[in-house]
Amino acid sequence: MxxxxxxxxxxxxxxxxxxxxxxxxxxxxxxxxxxxxxxxxxxxxxxxxxxxxxxxxxxxxxxxxxxxxxxxxxxxxxxxxxxxxxxxxxxxxxxxxxxxxxxxxxxxxxxxxxxxxxxxxxxxxxxxxxxxxxxxxxxxxxxxxxxxAYPPPEPPGRRRAEPEPEPETDWDPGPDQGEHAFFAGGDDDDDGDEPRDRRSRDDKRGRGGKPKKRRNGMACLVVVLVFGGGIAGVGYFGYQFYQDRFGDAPDFAGDGNGQQVSVEIPKGADGYTIGRVLKAAGVVKSVDAFVSAQAGNPEGRTIQDGVYTLQKQMSADSAVELMLSPDSRDNLIIAEGKRNADIYRLIDKRLEVKEGTTAEVAKKDYKKLGLPAWAQNHPNVKDPLEGFLFPSSYGVSEGQKPEDVLKSMVQRATETYDKLGVEKKAESLGLEDPWQLVTVASLVQAEGTSHSDFRKMAEVVYNRMKPGNPQTNGMLEFDSTYNYIKNQSKIDLSLSELRNYDNPYNTYFHKGLPPGPIDNPGEDAVKGALNPTDDGWYYFISLDGKTSKFTKTNAEHQKLVDQFNASRNN
Structure with a gap:
């Protein structure tokens, strides 16, 4: 070209x-x-x-x-x-x-x-x-x-500051004077700023941006305190973990400071539950100390529910020993076979209320105390709560209401009957309802002298109730039913007296079962009523008041009666 x-x-x-x-x-x-x-x-x-x-x-x-x-x-x-x-x-x-x-x-x-x-x-x-x-x-x-168009790069000192335009925001990260952005309170994005960018940003703020913030050491101090507190917290909890797992549990020394306190242990409480109750009352210093002391005592597992009188600041060993002693028990004990009339008086005395208060509450509010449906509305019943103030140990103390104490007893009875299957097994035993089964159990409890007698005694009841039996012709003839209606406990009763008193509860006068229970049977008596023997027993007698002898015929029974009368010079 x-x-x-x-x-x-x-x-x-x-x-x-x-x-x-x-x-x-x-x-x-x-x-x-x-x-x-x-x-x-x-x-x-x-x-x-x-x-x-x-x-x-x-x-x-x-x-x-x-x-x-x-x-x-x-x-x-x-x-x-x-x-x-x-x-x-x-x-x-x-x-x-x-x-x-x-x-x-x-x-x-x-x-x-x-x-x-x-x-x-x-x-x-x-x-x-x-x-x-x-x-x-x-x-x-x-x-x-x-x-x-593409000039060679200039030395940094000769470059013109023409930074990229920064997005306008309302947030001001604060000036960067050489400190790390973390301590300066700035964003992490500032870490990569070149000096040129910072100068440009400062110039930009100088033209109308936010004024520069003064930097101080408060941020660093806060960070140090946070980290220091975290380390201290970890150390504390680590020490507590070591103490809980490997150290001795905190415990008081001695038998207490002389200040008495009453505590109530609920039913079914284990060692940890008892320990928490005692610690809350100030008796022991820690739950673990009590659990350890209870486990170390051979009888520690026999501690029962109820009310105990203890002292504050007792060693765990002393608390366990005192709870195993009758001296600490402040419970209301309901014995097996106890009648309701006697229980009402015991409650009045424990609550320090006027005699007859609890009996009046029972008569007036019995339907509000938790009776099951099958235990209500039976005719000719002397006391609807009879048989439902279950024999056990109850924490009763001054200040409680009679209805609360009665509720706890009815609840205990209902739970026991339900556990044993009273409602389910009544019909298989030839009974009309569970109410009759509890009534049988109360007769077994009243006439039996020992737990070994209960199954045989239950068979006697069932055999005598049979309408066509050749021995009693359907008559029970239990002295205990006459004594119940008379509110007494006599042994020497004449046949003329027994057979001439017309009352639904008198089994010498009326056939079959009485209208309702005559006492509060214990668990063993209920079990006997649920599982009677099948040996043909119709008669029984106790010669020494401690054991009973059973026979199948009236002739055999009469020989034992003559022997008993001879021993008493009758």
Whole structure:
């Protein structure tokens, strides 16, 4: 390619220059096709549809993109005009172009112009775009392909601070004076800030941002205190864990400080439950100490529920020993076979209320005390609660209400009967309902002299109740039923007295069972009534008041009666 010299602002001619050739300013372009108005490199995607540039400004065709051009470099293209005008190819028709500008002539490889000729800027032959004005806006230089486009990096000291614009937020992370952002209260993102960024940010705040915050050592102090407190807490709990697992449980020394206190141990309480009750009352120092002392005592597991009188600040060993002694028991003990009339008096005395108070509550509110449905609404019953003040040990003390004490007893009886299956097994024993089964158990409890007698005694009851039995003809003839209605406990009773007293509870006068229980049977008596023997027993007698002898016939029984009378000189 021929190299054209630069001369006095003229440009080298090229046959494909849109400003010259066939058609002049407004005519047709060369056969090579439309040329880029910028004289640059051919378009990389020639198949893409061409878009018009600046619309249709004249009759001539506009120069288009994508036309292949020879690698001819302009020294200068579309420089600023001498009078501030800029030439656009294809602008207006040929005559309009001629009126605005003098005819350009080619002279010795350059453009000769008059006073209105465009002034050319020297360009870089290696730059296909030169330093032309922006195609879409005049006055904006194009640096592509020039040394200014990619200048060599400058030393940090000479760089201009032109930071990236930071997003505007309402939050101010605080100035960074060289401390780590964690101690400065800043965000973690500040850790990577360069000095240039920080200066720019400070400048930015100086132009209207938030004022700088003064930094102090409070943040560091708070962090130190938090970490220090955490370490201390871990150490404390670690020590407590060691003490709980391997150390001796805290304990008092001695038998107490002389200050008495009453504690109530609930039913079914284990060692830990008892220990918590005692600790809450100030008797022992720790639950673990009591559990350890109870386990170390051979009889420690026999501690029962109830009310105990102890002292405050006792050693665990002393507390266990005192609870095993009768001297500490302050419970109301209900013995097996006790009648309700006697129990009411015991409750009145323990609660220190007027005699007859508890009996009146029982008579008035018996339906509110927890009786099961099958134990209610039976005719001719002397006391609806008879048989439901279950024999056991109860914590009863001054200040309690009679109805609360009665409720606890009824609840204990109901739970026991339910556990033993009284309601389920009554019918299989030939009884009408569970109420009759409890009544049988009360007769067994009243007539038996020992637990070994209960099953045989139950068989006697069931055999005598049989309507066609050849021995008693359905009559029970138990002295205990007559004594119950008379509220007495006599042994020497005449047959004339027994057989002439008309009362539903008198089994010498009426066949079958009495209307209801005659006492409160214990668990063994109930078990005997549920599982009687099957040996054919009809009669029994106690010769010594401690054991009973059973027989199957009246003749055998009469021999034992004669023997008993002889021993008493009757």
């Amino acid at each position: 021929t190299e054209y010299g630069r001369g006095q602002g003229s440009e080298p001619w090229h046959p494909e220059d849109p400003l010259y050739g066939d058609g002049g300013w407004g005519g047709q372009q060369a056969e090579t096709g439309p040329q880029s108005p910028y004289g640059g490199q051919p378009q990389h995607y020639p198949e893409q549809p061409q878009q018009p540039q600046y619309g249709d400004w004249g009759t001539g065709e506009q120069a288009g993109y994508g036309q292949a051009q020879q690698q001819y470099q302009y020294d200068q293209q579309y420089a600023a005009q001498a009078h501030g005008h800029q030439q656009y190819p294809g602008q207006g028709d040929h005559q309009q172009q001629a009126q605005g500008y003098h005819q350009q002539q080619y002279d010795n490889g350059g453009w000769a112009t008059d006073a209105h000729q465009q002034v050319s800027y020297p360009g870089d032959p290696a730059d296909p775009y030169g330093q032309q004005s922006g195609a879409y806006g005049a006055g904006q230089p194009d640096y592509y392909g020039t040394p200014d």
